[in-house]
Amino acid sequence: MVRRRTVLGSLAGLVALGARGYAETGSKPYEDSPDDLYEAVPHHPAVLLEAGERRVRVVFAEGAPGLDRALVLDWVQRAIAATTAYYGVFPMAEYTLFLIAEPGARVGHATTWGYNGSITRQHVGVATSKATFDDDWILVHEMVHCAFPDLPRRALWLQEGNATWVEPVARVRAGQLPASEIWRQAIDGLPRGKAAADDGGMDGTLEHGRLYWGGAAFWLEAEIAIFEATGGRKTLRDALIAINRASGGNVVDWTPEMTMRAGDAAIGKPVLARLYAHWASTPVVIDEARLFARLGVRRTEGRGVAYDAAAPLAALTRRIDAGG
Ligand SMILES: [Zn+2]
Structure with a gap:
């Protein structure tokens, strides 16, 4: 124990x-x-x-x-x-x-x-x-x-970000939430995860917005990196299923490096390991306007989200809208 x-x-x-x-x-x-x-x-x-x-x-x-x-x-x-x-x-x-x-x-x-x-x-x-x-x-x-292994304190952002990103996608997959809610939450939420000017990489962060929404931004970037590295043949869901099966969930203490390797085993390329190493140690500034334009989603009035089916990553957006 x-x-x-x-x-x-x-x-x-x-x-x-x-x-x-x-x-x-x-x-x-x-x-x-x-x-x-x-x-x-x-x-x-x-x-x-x-x-x-x-x-x-x-x-x-x-x-x-x-x-x-x-x-x-x-x-x-x-x-x-x-x-x-x-x-x-x-x-x-x-x-x-x-x-x-x-x-x-x-x-x-x-x-x-x-x-x-x-x-x-x-x-x-x-x-x-x-x-x-x-x-x-x-x-x-x-x-x-x-469902995710327990990680050392320095990587709490990976855990909170994972739950923040996956939760609405899982509910969409089960037909419990409209798909547009994934993007409404992401577009509204991601600005809360921005690093301050004197912030370093994500490892060790305890700032609330970065833990949840900075972490969620990492997993959204992981969706994109996996999609691009595999020509759309593999998804983040494939990696997270592999991590879950290999670990058994939070009953084990893993390192972030072990976790990323287990996910990459399902992808066939070291996509998550590289992404994690970068985010852990380097302040990552996301150009949110460009990110969501590539995905082809933008906020409209109320809780609305408009889609651009011609956007470069529209195929990935459709995949995520189907529950990952
Ligand atoms: Zn949580």
Whole structure:
């Protein structure tokens, strides 16, 4: 058992964490310590959900009083469907979702660990509606973390970026989200990942926008690099499936270099290894206008996205719109 404590919170969760903090008076031990969380799992009511050949254990902390279990289990099944659609099979051999009921009408803070088995601790508001559950991205984001090896702290941006980029693509692949949302989020989000003038390479960054959107920009650039290096025969999804199969997900501690090699084995060329080495050590400035023009996507009013089918990378955009 590897004792590591990398915390992968959701974006909304991190915001909530800042406002609320861990040291809330009266919190249960499993709300503070991951060791206590693992310890608590067998002592609370649970339901096993089918995920193809695999099973997901949904634990209701203290019975999760007030939560509508049918609604909750439907939400979990949708997240299972999205990750299964992306990875071909549900990407964790064993996965535990530890649900904590709280006041409110939203899907709340989530944190994921893997050092003693893939587990997500997820707060859920008891008044959350079906529409809000259907719109949720946090649980798919956490499952994507679990599908990817755990990395040293310096590479947290690869993990957060991966979950940020893959989550909407997986939901699109499962028919749960319109494809244009991938681009709306990317066009709106990427500027938040920009490096400041005195920033170096991405390794070691802890700045919130760079962790999520700087990281997501890396994986979008990886989509393009793989598409160009293989003439469209291989995709980032092929690489991420290979990484998932070789690692088993966040139950192992890998280095970024090992991770990229496992992805490149599926591509047949050292595309990810080279891209990572560059991004890790060198400030990368993305010309977003040019990037999205090459992909043939631009923002219009409201949540709209307009496509240019004649753009140089329009074929890749269509592939991503089909779920990678
Ligand atoms: Zn995350």
